[in-house]
Amino acid sequence: GQQLNQSPQSMFIQEGEDVSMNCTSSSIFNTWLWYKQDPGEGPVLLIALYKAGELTSNGRLTAQFGITRKDSFLNISASIPSDVGIYFCAATSGSARQLTFGSGTQLTVLP
Amino acid sequence: NAGVMQNPRHLVRRRGQEARLRCSPMKGHSHVYWYRQLPEEGLKFMVYLQKENIIDESGMPKERFSAEFPKEGPSILRIQQVVRGDSAAYFCASSPQRSTDRGPQHFGDGTRLSIL
Numbered sequence: 001g002q003q004l005n006q007s008p009q010s011m012f013i014q015e016g017e018d019v020s021m022n023c024t025s026s027s028i029f030n031t032w033l034w035y036k037q038d039p040g041e042g043p044v045l046l047i048a049l050y051k052a053g054e055l056t057s058n059g060r061l062t063a064q065f066g067i068t069r070k071d072s073f074l075n076i077s078a079s080i081p082s083d084v085g086i087y088f089c090a091a092t093s094g095s096a097r098q099l100t101f102g103s104g105t106q107l108t109v110l111p
Numbered sequence: 112n113a114g115v116m117q118n119p120r121h122l123v124r125r126r127g128q129e130a131r132l133r134c135s136p137m138k139g140h141s142h143v144y145w146y147r148q149l150p151e152e153g154l155k156f157m158v159y160l161q162k163e164n165i166i167d168e169s170g171m172p173k174e175r176f177s178a179e180f181p182k183e184g185p186s187i188l189r190i191q192q193v194v195r196g197d198s199a200a201y202f203c204a205s206s207p208q209r210s211t212d213r214g215p216q217h218f219g220d221g222t223r224l225s226i227l
Binding site for chain 2: 006042088
């Protein structure tokens with residue numbers, strides 16, 4: 001089946017630093033999404049990407065849909081303590097409606 | 112996660128009992144998706160429903176699991192004769208249209224199912 005390889009698995013950064021995480025796959029996707037999940041809660045949509053090469057920002061977050069349609073990255077600039085959580089990439093392919101999820105990146109922001 | 116309402120938030124069952132999980136989609140959304148999440152893992156798709164129809168159940172175990180989305184009322188995920196391995200967080204998502212048509216999925220806060 002389709003798989004998303006998300007890295008890194010975890011990150012420890014200082015407050016104020018920039019963060020980058022990415023997802024890659026051997027399969028082609030036509031939608032990429034980035035979610036954040038806090039403990040005990042459901043994933044919250046951060047950014048949705050619908051076109052290869054698309055670069056979209058949401059405040060301090062920037063994400064890109066890779067030109068090959070097989071990857072995406074998420075950048076967080078000037079991290080703050082509330083950025084702590086698990087970030088998931090997710091994607092859909094042309095015929096499938098369900099989301100395929102990456103395994104997540106656990107982000108810890110140190111004061 | 113305002114909008115998609117799941118209940119109960121926590122559910123404890125003994126082996127062999129039935130678990131019934133409910134999901135009310137966001138207002139105006141007619142598409143519902145169920146996902147399962149094990150600790151330290153991403154979400155795994157189970158089933159996709161529209162009102163009164165199961166569209167894709169390719170991620171659903173063949174036995175003991177069923178889902179419905181009636182014309183009136185919430186979507187229900189039912190697990191019969193639960194076993195320890197069913198312990199997980201179950202999330203519901205909804206979208207106004209197919210997710211491939213610029214209708215991203217929005218998630219509820221999940222039901223944490225624990226099997227004793």
